[in-house]
Amino acid sequence: SAPEVQDQPKKIAVVGAGIGGTAAAYYLRQEFGAGVKIDVFEPGNVGGRLATVKIKDYDYETGGSVIHPLNLHMKHFIERLGIPPRKDVPSKMAIFDGKELTFEESDWFIINFFRMLWRYGFSYIRMQMWVESILDKFMRIYQYQQFGYSFSSVERLLHAMGGDSFLTLMNQTLEETMMAEGFSQFFLNNIVAPVTRVNYGQSVRINGFVGAVSLAGTDSGLWSVDGGNKRVCSGLLYHSKSELISAKVTSISVKVRPSKTGTTSTFYEISYVGESGSAHSLYDIVVIATPLHEGMSDITFSGFSPPIPSHYPGRYHQTVSTLVHGLLNVSYLGTTEPASEFMVSDILTTDLKDLAFNSLSSLNPVHTPAGYKPSPASQTKVWKLFSSQPLSEEQLQRMFLSWDSVSETRWLAYPEYRVPYRKTPPFILHNRLYYLNAVEWAASAMEMSAISARNMALLAHHRWHGQAGKIDQEDLHTRIRGEL
Numbered sequence: 001s002a003p004e005v006q007d008q009p010k011k012i013a014v015v016g017a018g019i020g021g022t023a024a025a026y027y028l029r030q031e032f033g034a035g036v037k038i039d040v041f042e043p044g045n046v047g048g049r050l051a052t053v054k055i056k057d058y059d060y061e062t063g064g065s066v067i068h069p070l071n072l073h074m075k076h077f078i079e080r081l082g083i084p085p086r087k088d089v090p091s092k093m094a095i096f097d098g099k100e101l102t103f104e105e106s107d108w109f110i111i112n113f114f115r116m117l118w119r120y121g122f123s124y125i126r127m128q129m130w131v132e133s134i135l136d137k138f139m140r141i142y143q144y145q146q147f148g149y150s151f152s153s154v155e156r157l158l159h160a161m162g163g164d165s166f167l168t169l170m171n172q173t174l175e176e177t178m179m180a181e182g183f184s185q186f187f188l189n190n191i192v193a194p195v196t197r198v199n200y201g202q203s204v205r206i207n208g209f210v211g212a213v214s215l216a217g218t219d220s221g222l223w224s225v226d227g228g229n230k231r232v233c234s235g236l237l238y239h240s241k242s243e244l245i246s247a248k249v250t251s252i253s254v255k256v257r258p259s260k261t262g263t264t265s266t267f268y269e270i271s272y273v274g275e276s277g278s279a280h281s282l283y284d285i286v287v288i289a290t291p292l293h294e295g296m297s298d299i300t301f302s303g304f305s306p307p308i309p310s311h312y313p314g315r316y317h318q319t320v321s322t323l324v325h326g327l328l329n330v331s332y333l334g335t336t337e338p339a340s341e342f343m344v345s346d347i348l349t350t351d352l353k354d355l356a357f358n359s360l361s362s363l364n365p366v367h368t369p370a371g372y373k374p375s376p377a378s379q380t381k382v383w384k385l386f387s388s389q390p391l392s393e394e395q396l397q398r399m400f401l402s403w404d405s406v407s408e409t410r411w412l413a414y415p416e417y418r419v420p421y422r423k424t425p426p427f428i429l430h431n432r433l434y435y436l437n438a439v440e441w442a443a444s445a446m447e448m449s450a451i452s453a454r455n456m457a458l459l460a461h462h463r464w465h466g467q468a469g470k471i472d473q474e475d476l477h478t479r480i481r482g483e484l
């Protein structure tokens with residue numbers, strides 16, 4: 001329907017205070033100015049899937065942990081909020097095939113280079129070039145957003161970045177895509193599958209787009225936020241001068257009210273339940289920043305035509321993050337290296353039916369004290385296991401000689417990426433009701449939620465003011481180059 005004749009909205013609601021919701025609050029403030037009241041609803045902890053657990057006086061990331069050096073929104077946030085990145089600690093990767101370590105990184109770049117060349121020919125370098133070519137197109141989004149352009153669906157956003165090639169990536173498995181690029185099944189099994197297993201808990205049959213994002217997640221220069229990634233969320237919330245309402249949104253309905261001018265205005269009524277009971281409030285614009293899927297948010301939508309479902313089709317994949325403070329049994333990994341010399345920090349695994357876990361990593365605290373150095377496996381330290389099912393005491397006993405604490409978090413972590421994908425859920429659920437997490441069906445990552453948040457704020461702003469010229473424009477890449 002036609003936008004209402006109002007200068008600015010008076011009240012905006014954001015549902016969820018993860019990185020998506022808090023970034024949405026930040027960008028909505030930027031777009032709509034100081035006059036609008038922004039409420040952010042959150043029944044749990046600010047940060048959502050960015051969370052830490054305390055083990056022996058130190059905090060460790062249990063959810064989203066690494067950020068790519070080219071994730072420009074995340075970079076912008078920490079600069080704006082004055083939070084430093086975490087000090088870099090050297091890491092070393094190995095691949096476990098259920099019996100032994102089939103590949104182990106050395107401390108020397110040149111040795112790694114020749115080991116990879118010896119085992120996989122030029123495949124590894126070609127893979128890095130392939131990922132880089134996708135990232136090059138991906139980076140266009142920052143320029144579009146800088147110029148104020150927005151997109152009304154995930155497909156249109158992807159198409160603006162990478163044209164038909166990005167939509168093709170969404171419709172093919174990573175395996176199909178890489179085989180067509182000439183990569184061997186051996187390379188896929190031994191290098192690519194371990195990466196998709198650690199990053200998305202799934203096989204090489206995830207879609208090619210999220211597959212490329214997963215591979216980008218092994219690039220050099222990955223970083224995290226000093227003191228914990230969730231600090232970005234609380235920082236954005238504070239910076240946006242939003243009000244945090246500690247409550248769960250239970251339903252959203254459309255209300256039509258007579259306005260002063262004699263016409264009618266549409267509002268969204270949000271009903272919520274918090275510690276002090278239930279209440280409801282009216283808003284001009286609502287951004288939903290939590291997945292609308294089975295077992296996740298449970299929001300009822302009423303009075304909408306066509307109806308809005310509480311749950312869209314498709315499931316979120318369970319990843320159990322188990323943090324063990326203990327002594328690793330290095331012989332379980334089939335290595336003869338003495339534990340006192342075993343400095344591998346990230347053990348990825350090949351796709352094996354009987355293996356109970358996807359990855360095993362040695363964790364550093366979210367704030368590394370001055371002079372901190374990673375310790376060898378002969379010392380008790382914190383190890384993180386990712387698995388799709390909780391690990392039993394017997395399974396842990398095989399992997400560890402002893403432990404003094406185990407902390408388990410069961411995440412509905414990211415979508416189960418199936419190919420061919422169904423049409424992604426919409427960004428626009430109703431005139432001024434938006435859904436940020438639809439983007440996760442392209443790929444789930446902190447930066448993806450941040451990109452979607454900026455898109456949502458721009459989209460909401462242009463639709464409010466009837467600026468159709470800033471929505472779903474074709475051929476932006478060439479046009480913007482012309483404008484520069």
Ligand SMILES: Cc1cc2nc3c(=O)[nH]c(=O)nc-3n(C[C@H](O)[C@H](O)[C@H](O)COP(=O)(O)OP(=O)(O)OC[C@H]3O[C@@H](n4cnc5c(N)ncnc54)[C@H](O)[C@@H]3O)c2cc1C
Binds near residue numbers: 019041250297299411
């Ligand atoms: C184990 C794990 C590892 C990961 N590793 C990485 C990584 O290394 N790098 C990376 O970039 N990404 C990683 N990710 C993905 C990344 O964490 C997510 O993509 C991102 O955090 C999603 O943020 P979000 O704000 O969109 O959603 P969420 O963080 O899920 O936030 C949604 C919020 O909404 C709240 N909510 C739910 N229902 C309601 C309701 N009815 N009313 C009000 N509020 C509600 C929830 O409590 C939650 O806080 C990882 C995820 C997991 C689980």
Ligand SMILES: CC(C)=CCC/C(C)=C/CC/C(C)=C/CSC[C@H](N)C(=O)O
Binds near residue numbers: 138199214359
């Ligand atoms: C969005 C772009 C262009 C890049 C993001 C790359 C990236 C950081 C991908 C990782 C995504 C993800 C869900 C990782 C989960 S596991 C992370 C880490 N390996 C760990 O073990 O904690």
